[in-house]
Amino acid sequence: MSVPTVTLRRPTDGDGFSLHQLVARCQPLDTNSVYCNLLQCSDFADTAIAAEDAQGQLVGFISGYRPPSRPDTLFVWQVAVDASMRGQGLALRMLLALTERVAAQGVRFMETTISPDNGASQALFKKAFAQLGADYSTRTLFSRSEHFAGRHEDEVLYRAGPFDLPHSKEKSEETA
Template sequence: MTAAQEDLVQATPQNEFTEIGTPRVEDGAAIWRIARDSEVLDLNSSYSYLLWCRDFAATSLVARDADGEPIAFVTGYVRPARPEALVVWQVAVDHAHRGRGLAGVLLDTLTAKVTGGQGVREIETTVTPDNTASDRLFTSYAERHGAPLAREVLFDGPLFPEGTHQPEVLYRIGPFSA
């Protein structure tokens, strides 16, 4: 664990979560509910969250409460065309556990895990312009890790079929120093 991760864990109340670990298929429904209740994430089908917990568990994490129930998650995958890049798909924290740094702890823990053994040197994610919480999360992540952050529009709004979607801005953070 890096010094930055230790600082985040110390800033997080001990009773907020008891475990951060690999998601299980059985967590898919709870992860779907957390994403739905976030009111800012694009909600995928419940089936996709089950698949995510099965097929991308090695590049995802879930935080559990004292009863073992998921209260937060981060999902990601190593990009096939750029295996040095971890794409962070979604990060969400249950309403009752927000504002305590848990999303940052999950992001730091996941990237520490994949940069160590999988050759990942940077992360990519997309954020819509109105998602200030995600902007703060990824901007502070880059600052904590002393990594450059570049932003550019990846998918402009008119590309989405519903015609009302905001642009998805690509955040590329890294490369991380050795």
């Protein structure tokens, strides 16, 4: 089996609707409005990464942001990978490429929240932290009872770092 060519790049506002469709296909991810996805692809493009296949279709996306009170931190909001691309390491490649890009802007820590039953996301981030040589800690950030009225699993904060990546010039596109 050959691995399809995927290009990793900074998103543009033209990706907003495709992102909305991708997330809808990636259950159980929470869907946001198309408008929110447009903002993720425009205002938050510096802290997001898009993966497109050889036909130009969006097959992966990571959205994130730098919390205003912690500009040395990338908070990864959502990781979406099309079913056709799962099991090929695309999520890890995207996460590491995004981390390398934001490290050049002074980011030294990564945070994300993961529900306790999401073993795939836990494995992804633990593998990324190991490859970055970063220790991590966890704590419940948003609890089922206090924040979700019992209707959603806890959201456990994973915080990793500091990591120290070389400050290389960012590539505008990377073929993975």
